[in-house]
Amino acid sequence: MQEDKLKKFREKLTEEGFKVTPQRIEVVNALVKLDHPTAKEIKQHIEDRYPMISPSTIYGTLDLLENMGELIPIQEGSETKYDLSPEVHPHFICEEDGEVRDIDDPEIESKLRELLKDCPFEADRIELNFYGKCNVE
Amino acid sequence: MQEDKLKKFREKLTEEGFKVTPQRIEVVNALVKLDHPTAKEIKQHIEDRYPMISPSTIYGTLDLLENMGELIPIQEGSETKYDLSPEVHPHFICEEDGEVRDIDDPEIESKLRELLKDCPFEADRIELNFYGKCNVE
DNA sequence: TTTTGAAAAAATAACAATTATAAATTTAAT
DNA sequence: ATTAAATTTATAATTGTTATTTTTTCAAAA
Numbered sequence: 283m284q285e286d287k288l289k290k291f292r293e294k295l296t297e298e299g300f301k302v303t304p305q306r307i308e309v310v311n312a313l314v315k316l317d318h319p320t321a322k323e324i325k326q327h328i329e330d331r332y333p334m335i336s337p338s339t340i341y342g343t344l345d346l347l348e349n350m351g352e353l354i355p356i357q358e359g360s361e362t363k364y365d366l367s368p369e370v371h372p373h374f375i376c377e378e379d380g381e382v383r384d385i386d387d388p389e390i391e392s393k394l395r396e397l398l399k400d401c402p403f404e405a406d407r408i409e410l411n412f413y414g415k416c417n418v419e
Numbered sequence: 420m421q422e423d424k425l426k427k428f429r430e431k432l433t434e435e436g437f438k439v440t441p442q443r444i445e446v447v448n449a450l451v452k453l454d455h456p457t458a459k460e461i462k463q464h465i466e467d468r469y470p471m472i473s474p475s476t477i478y479g480t481l482d483l484l485e486n487m488g489e490l491i492p493i494q495e496g497s498e499t500k501y502d503l504s505p506e507v508h509p510h511f512i513c514e515e516d517g518e519v520r521d522i523d524d525p526e527i528e529s530k531l532r533e534l535l536k537d538c539p540f541e542a543d544r545i546e547l548n549f550y551g552k553c554n555v556e
Numbered sequence: 557t558t559t560t561g562a563a564a565a566a567a568t569a570a571c572a573a574t575t576a577t578a579a580a581t582t583t584a585a586t
Numbered sequence: 587a588t589t590a591a592a593t594t595t596a597t598a599a600t601t602g603t604t605a606t607t608t609t610t611t612c613a614a615a616a
Contacts, residue, residue, distance in 0.1 A: 336566045357494035403511050405549035412542035473595050
């Protein structure tokens, strides 16, 4: 299914007149593989197999994805994490270690969709975050 | 009602062994008066009547308030805005001008409180943001 | 294929918000 | 009024991100 994401991304790029580059592919790849990575983590992951990549390239690709509506940034304290699934779904953010995890609960999601309709303004996106302690150890 | 906030804050400070300083009062004052100010806007507002205040003092007080559970930061793009009302309530964030506005809708809020209970983890706070265009002009 | 022009990547440098550190000042208790 | 600890300030350092310029690469056409 990560192939799907990649294929879709390649197509969308050409479709909109952008070029398909190995760096862009690698960034999407990293986003698929890693959980909710920061720009730094994406860089690290890519450099494990691709000689090196410049931060600007990563930020540029992230911007591109965001503008395409394929990516949402999640601010966690001072870090920005990225999520390749812009579909409506809530997150749980740990106040202790800052981990972001997806909440997969159909009931909550359907309530969320309702809320999106209830919004008194024209909203095209909704963000729901729960904060608490995930008590890791 | 801003007096309430201030009084409560003074009391809580002494209660927990912190000192009541004019700078701290001014920061809370600014938070009450301004809508969803950034640290910079707070600084500006204070300096309109108080000779000058150091950024560190502002950040320090914001941290203090956050730790006291009286303040939540709202990340909007690259800016951090602050909200003195930690009660459960949703925001509408304009993707064009970045304005943050409170949504005052009892129905949405009650649904939110339900969601907080539904959360599969131990959450002590919930954050709901709608993103869209507020078409200003 | 090779050529070619535009787009993208890389290598800096620059920036802004925030955090850390050390010295001076202020609070509030005695 | 004195005093010790807390707080503010001034300053420097850090970090994540953005801007700029040069070099490289992609992909369309010859």
